[in-house]
Amino acid sequence: MLKDAPASGRPVPVRADHRIASVEAFQVSWRPGDVPGRRTAMVRVRTDTGLTGYGEASPMMGGEHSLLVVRHFSDSLVGADPFDQAVIQDRLLHRYIKLGPEGAVTGALAALDIALWDIKGKALGLPIYKLLGGAWRTKLPFYASIGGNAERSVDDVVRTVERRWRSETPAAIKIRWDGDRTRQDHDIPGDIAKAKAVRGLVGDDFPLAFDANNQYSVGGAIRVGRALEELGYIWFEEPVQHYNVRAMGEVAQRLDITVSAAEQTYTTQALVDMINAGVRMVQPDIVKMGGITGLMQCAAICFAHGVELVPHQTQPGIGHVANLHVLATLMHNTKPAEFADPDDRMHAAFENPPIPRNGCFDVPDGPGLGLRLRDEELDRRRT
Incomplete structure (x- = not known):
């Protein structure tokens, strides 16, 4: 996103110096007695600038397997740039690829990726489709x-x-x-x-x-x-x-x-x-x-x-x-x-x-x- 150009004609970029401060992975039970498949596997990412992004993993079996994977890599994300979502995804996929490239790992990465896109849009003041x-x-x-x-x-x-x-x-x-x-x-x-x-x-x-x-x-x-x-x-x-x-x-x-x-x-x-x-x-x-x-x-x-x-x-x-x-x-x-x-x-x-x-x-x-x-x-x- 660019602000209006000053008199020099050069566009002024919006700064995006946000850093990931925390990553939480948890299951939400919407009603008492919800079976796992009716729950939501949630990922919540907060930045050091006060932005919060939300993601969701597959609800299969409550997404517990994907949430466990997110918890494994959450500490390693602290300090990372949330705008680097594609780099983060590839790095984590290949770090955990021996767990199997399909299922729990890709579900975990999906939830994290959605949360990082949410942060990026909030930082720039734009909807994701833009x-x-x-x-x-x-x-x-x-x-x-x-x-x-x-x-x-x-x-x-x-x-x-x-x-x-x-x-x-x-x-x-x-x-x-x-x-x-x-x-x-x-x-x-x-x-x-x-x-x-x-x-x-x-x-x-x-x-x-x-x-x-x-x-x-x-x-x-x-x-x-x-x-x-x-x-x-x-x-x-x-x-x-x-x-x-x-x-x-x-x-x-x-x-x-x-x-x-x-x-x-x-x-x-x-x-x-x-x-x-x-x-x-x-x-x-x-x-x-x-x-x-x-x-x-x-x-x-x-x-x-x-x-x-x-x-x-x-x-x-x-x-x-x-x-x-x-x-x-x-x-x-x-x-x-x-x-x-x-x-x-x-x-x-x-x-x-x-x-x-x-x-x-x-x-x-x-x-x-x-x-x-x-x-x-x-x-x-x-x-």
């Missing part, structure tokens, strides 16, 4: 991601979908299965019947997607995919096990419906492997894939390969807003943003919680993430 090059749009439509349908009857699926459809007015709907991944092809006729019933509910033209959550064999996935094509679904998400990249690519190449994958991909190299296998819509998650820095790298990869980037995102908090800032900067933003959890349990910790209106989220235009958090509420809910 630091990333500017927004093509600051109002983003969302799709309602509706899970738990593996165990529901057809009628229950229709009732659940109708409730979200009527109350949220989303731009699209994705029905998720969330079933037992150890059982392949468990009830293909029942799954197709549920997909047909949802299409009957919303009509022929409303955009629908189907998330199998990795529950089919290659043959089963092709059978379901053909039915989804007939029903006019626009994408088929993770039809086979995510770690079987060859099989995911085979299904993608044999179906006309767009097959998506990569929400469980944690490195850019693994993302390229998925694309090279034949997947043409990828869904890395900002709280797993190196934060804002990592997701912007994914955007460049997708642009170069002509692949759709539709990031996965579950909890409507810090990670969600960070994701919106990235999405705002994408020229080819082909699908709505994911909104998987309409619960308001986190709102107590935000002065301005991210709430959709008329089927859209507004990207905050305040400094950094643009979120105003209440530290006293976070601390009160720490576990």
Whole structure:
């Protein structure tokens, strides 16, 4: 950021001599009895100039594994320049790479990266999307991601979908299965019947997607995919096990419906492997894939390969807003943003919680993430 030029004509840079003073990693339980997956894995970074940045790691198992990694490297960050977020990320990744480059380590780095971008924006008085090059749009439509349908009857699926459809007015709907991944092809006729019933509910033209959550064999996935094509679904998400990249690519190449994958991909190299296998819509998650820095790298990869980037995102908090800032900067933003959890349990910790209106989220235009958090509420809910 540059101030107005003085009479000499030379711009005067805004100083950014901030240093990291502390890094905290803790879990927030929003309501009594919250299971780990309903908690938030939080990282809070403070500078010696009084700025505070907030980040979030993947909520899988409460993010405890990633929080442990953050605690391991927190002391080494004291005194570092928060503007060096990319250098910090690469240095820490390679210091802890023997723990495995995917999962706990990349989730920890994602949370830290988001917090450092938040600080950078606050230091410069700009929203993150401005630091990333500017927004093509600051109002983003969302799709309602509706899970738990593996165990529901057809009628229950229709009732659940109708409730979200009527109350949220989303731009699209994705029905998720969330079933037992150890059982392949468990009830293909029942799954197709549920997909047909949802299409009957919303009509022929409303955009629908189907998330199998990795529950089919290659043959089963092709059978379901053909039915989804007939029903006019626009994408088929993770039809086979995510770690079987060859099989995911085979299904993608044999179906006309767009097959998506990569929400469980944690490195850019693994993302390229998925694309090279034949997947043409990828869904890395900002709280797993190196934060804002990592997701912007994914955007460049997708642009170069002509692949759709539709990031996965579950909890409507810090990670969600960070994701919106990235999405705002994408020229080819082909699908709505994911909104998987309409619960308001986190709102107590935000002065301005991210709430959709008329089927859209507004990207905050305040400094950094643009979120105003209440530290006293976070601390009160720490576990």
